[in-house]
Amino acid sequence: MNNKPLTYDSLKTVLQYMDPNIRFFLLSRAPSIRTAEKAAPLRIYAVEIDDHKIRVNQTEYKYEVYQVDRNDNVPYLVSGLRLNDRWTCDVDEFGIPDYITKAGGILPGNNGRDERNLFGFEDHENIPDNDGRLRKLERILETEKNRYKQLLKLQPRRPTGRRRNEGLGFIKFTFIRRDQARLYTKEELELLKNKKEVKRAVEYTEKMVKLMEDELLPFQNRRNNIRPKFEIHVFKRQGWSQFHLIERVNYTGAILKVGESLMEFMFSNRNHAIVVNRFYASWDCSLRMPRNMKMRMKHLIIGSEKTIQLVKPIIDESSFPLEKVKVNSVSRETLEMNHEFIQTCKLLKLYMANDPPLELIQNVTHSNVEFDICSDFLLKEDFIALIRNWMETNKPIGNCFTFHTHKNEAETIEILRKVENQIDGAIYENKCVDIPMRNSSTLKLRLVEVNFHRYIKMTVVPFK
Structure with a gap:
């Protein structure tokens, strides 16, 4: 048996193909491997950062203040x-x-x-x-x-x-x-x-x-x-198993420093941007992202608009264009869209819990947007006004807005029928409405069903 220690390059290779959470555990127990661990590329399927917790793939870490x-x-x-x-x-x-x-x-x-x-x-x-x-x-x-x-x-x-x-x-x-x-x-x-x-x-x-x-x-x-007397307790669990205590920290009045230290330990000062398939960020606390933290991600899910500015610095430019950006809580105020990672993503998904003003939707300039609006927006005159706005501004071919209807098939068809009745030149046929536009194109609204959910897809297509 060869009892020689691993060379630096061999150690990097072993670490590169190791589960990320095992890497973090080894690094916490053997600080001497820090240089090799930070140099080895790190790939993670999913990272979630929420209030007082961090999830890496199926392993969750949380930190809480206790009176002891x-x-x-x-x-x-x-x-x-x-x-x-x-x-x-x-x-x-x-x-x-x-x-x-x-x-x-x-x-x-x-x-x-x-x-x-x-x-x-x-x-x-x-x-x-x-x-x-x-x-x-x-x-x-x-x-x-x-x-x-x-x-x-x-x-x-x-x-x-x-x-x-x-x-x-x-x-x-x-x-x-x-x-x-x-x-x-x-x-x-x-x-x-x-x-x-x-x-x-x-x-x-x-x-x-x-x-x-x-x-x-x-x-x-x-x-x-x-x-x-208060302490911060740091817990860890795998999947949906019970949390177990891994560390106790003296409480000095700032719990978020523990979260920031955890993120810095896991993600900062790496030689390569961390490759992440899915990054979820949602917190209401004043949590700051560590410096020298970069991630090359495909799918970005943001809990609220205020998180956008905090997440922006950690997105590595090699991520562009992202496959999907989703903002889970869009307020009634104007959504700040002038960020490269939003403008260039292939699909933008916006969830709106309240009835949005028409101007907010009209001002979304991205060419491929999916809206999930918890209101009867599609039943109101604002939806008709949005369609007329697309016709008047001659939206380019390829522009597509998709609306989750939260309705059954008959109710969704009724929405399309209403469009036919209120828009001059609109023709309804087979769960679809075609509206001629001035730039030799057609505005097509059609019912789409995916996994028992119904959508109205509004797309500018070439005239046939």
Whole structure:
């Protein structure tokens, strides 16, 4: 057996064909291979960067802030999504979330607009001062504890058994308002028809009490000048297996530094651009991409418009033209399209959760766009106006807009029939509308079905 160590070139070759996550693991355990590892080309099928997590192929890494000095010795998660669906990156020395600190320390509540309180309830009472809001939350918590005692004493009239609408009473029970300082009424308790439903209600209320206590604890810490101990825990998992802890980091008030360090360790300062088939980027935090990070990618999926500027510097020029660029959340404002990777990609996909203004769609200059609009845009006059705009501006041959209809076949055909009725010269035949244009071309709208989804494809084609 040859016991000689690998030469530098041999080590590079071995690393080049190794699973990326195994490469990262070896590099973390043997820093001496760093030069060879950074020099060996790195190919990854899919990279996903999201809030407080990074996914490389089937391996996911996440980093979270925990309080680690509680009486039960169980680490308590303080970062991430809160009860009121607000996102927390960092906490102060008492554990108060950064979204509250950035608001001047004011607790969330009714400020003359729709906003949920700390517990996630719609707040219908306008309380201007922080102390008043805190006292109200403490009253709600005390009421929830008393409701819990009510449930412990409750004896349902009916025995447990298989009945029609089993569990429906508990579901209705969970919709009872919890933002009022009052006990359950007799009618509300009678929603729970048997012991099984009562047990579920007890467990549900016990959980709510615990969650409310945890949300209030940071403010009690501040009142009592208690400063808990926090740590950042880094986890890893393969596929959909359980996460396991791989590292504990002292918390200094900046969780995103851990994410940036992870990305720098994995992706930065390489001799070659990383070859990535699919790159997904979506985060609401102020995460910065590392310097000296370049990726040659085919498919780019961006979670929101604000991510575009952050992703732009890491796209290696050898990527152009990208096969596909998808923007998952386009606002009602004008979409910034003047980026080379957007202008030159072969297919641009835009998802719009709200009803977009006509000007936004008209101003999209890319020649091949697929729209997924969660509204009835295709049923409105704006769609007809868009068609007329293409006719008046003589869109060049090859331009193509595709619209996901979210309709059945009959409804989609009805849209095409409406186009025929409202556009002069339009002719409908066999799920297709042809409209003559002035530049010896035809604007063709046709129904296309792919995997049970229906689309209207609007294309400028040569006149026949």
